[in-house]
Amino acid sequence: MSTSNGQTLDLAALERYLAEHLPGFRGPLQATKYKGGQSNPTYQLDAASGRCVLRRKPPGQLLASAHAVEREYRVLQALQHSAVPVAAPLLLCEDSAVIGSAFYLMDHVPGRVYWDPALPELDAQQRGRIYLGAVDTLIALARLDTAAAGLADYGRPGNYFARQIARWSEQYRASETAPIAAMDALIRHLPAAAPPDDGRSALVHGDFRLDNLMWSGQGELLAVVDWELSTLGHPLADLGYFCMALRLPRNPVLPGLAGLDRAELGIPSEAALLARFGEATGLDPGADWPFHLAFHFFRLAAIAQGVMKRALQGNASNEQALAAGRMAGTIAQMGQEVLGG
Numbered sequence: 001m002s003t004s005n006g007q008t009l010d011l012a013a014l015e016r017y018l019a020e021h022l023p024g025f026r027g028p029l030q031a032t033k034y035k036g037g038q039s040n041p042t043y044q045l046d047a048a049s050g051r052c053v054l055r056r057k058p059p060g061q062l063l064a065s066a067h068a069v070e071r072e073y074r075v076l077q078a079l080q081h082s083a084v085p086v087a088a089p090l091l092l093c094e095d096s097a098v099i100g101s102a103f104y105l106m107d108h109v110p111g112r113v114y115w116d117p118a119l120p121e122l123d124a125q126q127r128g129r130i131y132l133g134a135v136d137t138l139i140a141l142a143r144l145d146t147a148a149a150g151l152a153d154y155g156r157p158g159n160y161f162a163r164q165i166a167r168w169s170e171q172y173r174a175s176e177t178a179p180i181a182a183m184d185a186l187i188r189h190l191p192a193a194a195p196p197d198d199g200r201s202a203l204v205h206g207d208f209r210l211d212n213l214m215w216s217g218q219g220e221l222l223a224v225v226d227w228e229l230s231t232l233g234h235p236l237a238d239l240g241y242f243c244m245a246l247r248l249p250r251n252p253v254l255p256g257l258a259g260l261d262r263a264e265l266g267i268p269s270e271a272a273l274l275a276r277f278g279e280a281t282g283l284d285p286g287a288d289w290p291f292h293l294a295f296h297f298f299r300l301a302a303i304a305q306g307v308m309k310r311a312l313q314g315n316a317s318n319e320q321a322l323a324a325g326r327m328a329g330t331i332a333q334m335g336q337e338v339l340g341g
Contacts, residue, residue, distance in 0.1 A: 008100070009031050009033075009043060009054075009056075009099060010098075010099050010100070011029050011030075011031060013098055013099055014029065014031075014054075014098065014099055015027045015028070015029040015047075017093065017098045017099075018047075018091075018105075021091060021093070022090065022091050022105065024049055025047060025049050026047060026048040026049040027047055027048060027049075028047065028048065029045060029046070029047045030045070030046045030047070031043045031044065031045050031046075031054070032044045032046070039058070039228055039307070040055050040056060040057060040058065040069060040072075040226075040228055041055070041056055041058055042054070042055045042056075043055075043056075044108065045105070050108075051108040052090055052105050052106065052107060052108050053087065053105065053106050053107070053108050054103055054104070054105055055069055055072065055103060055104055055106070056069065056099065056101050056102065056103035057069055057096075057101035057102050057103070058101065058310070068228060069092075069102050069103060069104050069228070070092065070094060070102060070104075071154075071227070071228070071230065072104065072226075072227040072228055072230070073089050073092045073104040073106075074151075074154070075151070075154075075203070075227040075230050076088070076089040076106060076227065077089050077150075078149040078150050078151050078154075079144075079149065082140075082144060082149065083140040083143070083144070084137060084140050084141055084144065084224060085137075085221055085222055085223050085224060086223050086224055086225075086227075087106040087107045087108070087109045087223050087225065088106060088107040089104065089105075089106050089107075090104075090105040090106055090107060091104060091105040092104040092105075109214050109222050109223040109225075111214030111215055111216060111222040111223060112214065112215045112216070112217065113211055113213070113214055113215075114130070114210050114211065114213075114215070115210075115211050115255070116255050117209075117210050117245065117246060117255060117256060117257055118250075118255075118257060118260055118265060118267075119210075119265070119267075123266070124264075124265060124266025125266060126219055126266075127265055127266040127267050128266045128267065128268060129219040130210070130215065130219055131267055131268050131273065132268060132276065133215075133219065133220070133221050134208075134210065134213060134221070134242065135239075135242075135273050135276050135277055136276075136280075137213075137221055137224060138208065138238050138239055138242065138277060139276075139277060139280040139281055141202060141203055141204075141205065141235070141238060142202050142235035142277075142280075142281045142283070143280075143281065144202065144203050146201065146202065146203050146232060149203075151203060151232065154203070154230075154231060154232050155204075155231035155232030155233060156232070157201060157232070158197050158199065158201075159197050160197070160201075160204075160232075160233035160234045160237065161194040161195070161197075161234065161237075161291075161295060162191060162194055162197075164233070164237075164295070164299065165187075165190050165191055165194065165295070165298070166191075168298065168299050168302040168303075169187045169302075171302050171306060172187070172301075172302040172305055172306075175302075175305050175306040175308070175309035175310075176305065176309075177305070177308055177309060177312065180301070180305075180328060180329045180332050182301075182329065182332035182333040182335065182336040183298070183301055183302070183305075183328070183329075183332040185336050186294065186297075186298040186301075186332060186335050186336055186339070187298075189339060190291075190294065190295060190298060190339070193290075193291045193294070193339060194291060194295075195288040195291060198234075200234055200235055200283070201232050201233070201234070201235075202232070202233065202234070202235035203230065203231075203232060204230060204231055204232065204233035204234070204235075204237045204238055205224065205227060205229070205230050205238050206227075206228070206229025206230050206231065206237075206238075206241075207226055207228070207229050207241070208224075208238040208241055208242050209241070209242060209245045210245075212224065212225050212226045213225070235281060235283060236283055236285055236292060237292075239273075239274070239277055239285075239292075240285070240289075240292030240293060240295065240296050241296045241299075241300075242273075243270050243273065243274075243293065244292075244293050244296035244297055244300070245296075245300075246270065247293070247334065248331070248334075249330070251327070252320075252323075253320050253323045253324045253327060254300075254304070254324060254327055254331075274289075290338050290339055290340065291339065293335070293338045294335045294336070294338045294339035295335075296335075297331050297332065297334050297335025297336075297338065298332065298335045300331050301327075301328045301329075301331040301332040301335065302328075304324050304325050304327050304328040304331060305325060305328040307321045307324045307325045308321070308322065308324070308325020308326065308328060309325070311325055312325075
């Protein structure tokens with residue numbers, strides 16, 4: 001199977017491997033690449049034995065620690081039977097010789113993905129239920145006992161934001177293709193703006209937005225997907241990212257809600273989302289909220305720049321990779337403005 005950007009999936013080799021390692025598997029095998037996934041290519045696999053989903057590392061030279069499908073698989077295992085819904089993990093293959101990169105299989109969840117955070121296909125009441133359901137899942141993540149889930153060593157303890165700023169500054173510099181003044185400013189000012197570490201730790205998804213959530217037709221959250229950027233960190237991190245995404249401009253690549261009347265749409269205000277999270281967890285960002293937003297604008301801009309670099313190298317997963325990469329400057333500018341720089 002070939003995709004439009006040159007990535008290939010050797011179905012014959014994959015079928016032979018699954019016949020040997022996946023209990024109950026029966027071919028023949030067909031694969032369909034999902035349109036999403038700027039980072040790790042994702043495919044729906046259909047076989048005589050049933051349907052599942054494959055996620056793989058992309059081909060080509062990769063940044064250190066990026067595209068960690070092995071970590072994704074570990075999280076799926078850890079969250080089985082937790083209050084955070086995920087697809088069931090089926091198989092991990094770390095042998096890149098099989099299809100050219102490491103991959104894993106998970107159960108297919110027949111849910112609905114909403115690509116536009118304005119939710120134009122729903123009514124106001126349904127929109128409100130989706131947004132409150134998303135925040136309730138963030139609450140469940142904040143409450144998760146990571147040690148009991150077997151994730152006590154899933155990340156380094158303490159100083160989450162300081163470490164993340166340093167890490168994404170390095171990742172940005174490694175994928176920089178042209179100077180972005182706003183990113184330079186954020187790299188300079190974010191470390192001093194970070195609040196003191198309070199010792200709180202939780203499993204952080206790292207890319208918690210609506211299009212990484214799968215829903216039933218009745219508005220029940222069926223699965224949180226794309227755990228590639230997950231780690232142990234501060235429980236406010238995913239909340240800041242989720243709310244940052246709502247502020248992005250309306251665009252077809254990384255769509256946000258800027259300029260829309262959220263009240264008319266039935267989408268809860270940012271203050272209401274923060275209050276719901278705070279009442280359930282005891283966490284209130286208070287005066288540090290501008291930092292949380294600016295940090296995530298910075299981080300998203302660094303991610304977008306990485307997508308741009310991979311697109312220029314010819315090994316990005318999605319056809320819109322270049323368009324997403326070109327937004328790095330706009331996103332960084334929003335971060336600089338919310339930080340007050």
